Amino acid sequence: MAVLRVKFTKTRRDKLAQVLWILNWISVATGAILFSLGLFLKVELNKRGELMAEKDIQYVPNMLIAVGLIACAINFLGGKICYDCVDTTKFLRWKLIMLPYIICTFFFTFCVLVGALMCYSMRGELEESLNLGLTEAMRFYKDTDTPGRCFLKRTVDMLQIEFQCCGNNGYKDWFQIQWISNRYLDMSQKEVVDRLRSNVEGKYLIDGVPFSCCNINSPRPCIQQQITNNSAHFNYEHQTEELNLWMKGCRQALLEHYNYIIQSIGLAVLITWLFELSVLTGVRYLQTSLENVLRQGDPNSESDGWLLENSFMETARTNLHIIKTLGKNNQIDTSNNGDPNINVPSTSKAHYGPDNMPPKKTSEAELTFL
Structure with missing residues (x-):
């Protein structure tokens, strides 16, 4: 059974694609904001670097800078995809890319959440x-x-x-x-x-x-x-x-100063994560509804969209089975598929004696005669 199934008409699909196009461009701006916040935090830490021990506390601003740049790139691509998805025929060029894009965006949103949690957890090290x-x-x-x-x-x-x-x-x-x-x-x-x-x-x-x-x-x-x-x-x-x-x-004074900055940045990153998660959910609904339209063959028909085609447990079991199957296929079979009674005949000339000659190939002339 599909998880959170929603029925879409042609009009609702088009509106969803248009709204997601706008939201992706807003996400590009939020990515630039994340980049700016990371840069600001890095400058603030470096401003009083001589009053801090040589501990690695720059990982938080570095991660925010990287996440901001990736957000700009991913949401720019997402905006292009959603803009083309208004036309069902243009969706065909993105059909194979949509699922990898959604998976990559899912891991990216997880990194945004990690960045928000890191902002709140760096107090002790600071x-x-x-x-x-x-x-x-x-x-x-x-x-x-x-x-x-x-x-x-x-x-x-x-x-x-x-x-x-x-x-x-x-x-x-x-x-x-x-x-x-x-x-x-x-x-x-x-x-x-x-x-x-x-x-x-x-x-x-x-x-x-x-x-x-x-x-x-x-x-x-x-x-x-x-x-x-x-x-x-x-x-x-x-x-x-x-x-x-x-x-x-002065330690308490500086800690209060940096805590105010870090907590404000962490709240901004957390809001960005919620926004990115909502955009990802909409893109997933758009992808599944358009794929169902292609199966039906009528671009104006209604279609169902969902987050997962099966339940969470069934999806987990299926993915686990796929991983196990890939692991078995990568193993080298050295025992004739586990059956020792199967003898594979050798085609080497060394095994043919005078009374055990290889079968003679029949020529085209003999086939015609027969």
Whole structure:
């Protein structure tokens, strides 16, 4: 029994072909949108690539770019097919191509769904990449004289100012690393030397943060040195002075920024998948209804269209049987079709003796005489 059988008249078939022609051209535009979204996401990730670890998170924008290009090509061909299918005689030139086209489009729509799911599943990898990348960038914040790292101070400062964040998880992350270069430390001061000697690794660690961590909304001048020392500042309590510094970590701020972009792109890809699936369903109905018209021989007659000619289980069993048959046909038979009693006579001259000569061919003259 056919799955979702629908009866089509000549008028309904023509209208279906015309609507599908328009929808395929709309799908070409959606493919261009997918390509643009993938390109936009790739640029956004590369824009702050120095703040991310070297993890492969580019597969999502790369897949969106590839899916967008394939969508343009497939739907352009689909628009041409549907335009010609308005005339039943022109359908004959596409008859053999329709089924492979539908199968390829089905797998393509599946790839679109995978792309949408990948957009929602890349949060974990993105968070880990940002965590490792920001930690490394903060470690090299002081290396302004080192080639290849001299730009990191400006990058981190601009990040903290733009996203109103401080540190990786918070401002206290700066307490655990030396972010002031030894070049700017006065070794003649006893306090500086004592701090260097008190640290096992010889690092100059202070309870201070870079200027870019200062909250511009603070009613008092920013306190970025001796943050935990209440007696060093007048009328100051570091546990309650939340307006003094940005309290949010940069990893969280960047993750929220990218999550908004990724979720918006994922929603757009999911809508595109639903649209492509509806177009594929219409093309399948058009193909089956036109093939039934050709069987009937009357182009103006009614015809049935369906998604599957048989039920899902019957279709699965049939395809499985076809696969098994192809597998058996590809095997080399070395046992005479499994019957060892069958002897195949050899035509080699070595098997013919003087009393066992091959049969003589009858000439045309002897046939005439007989």
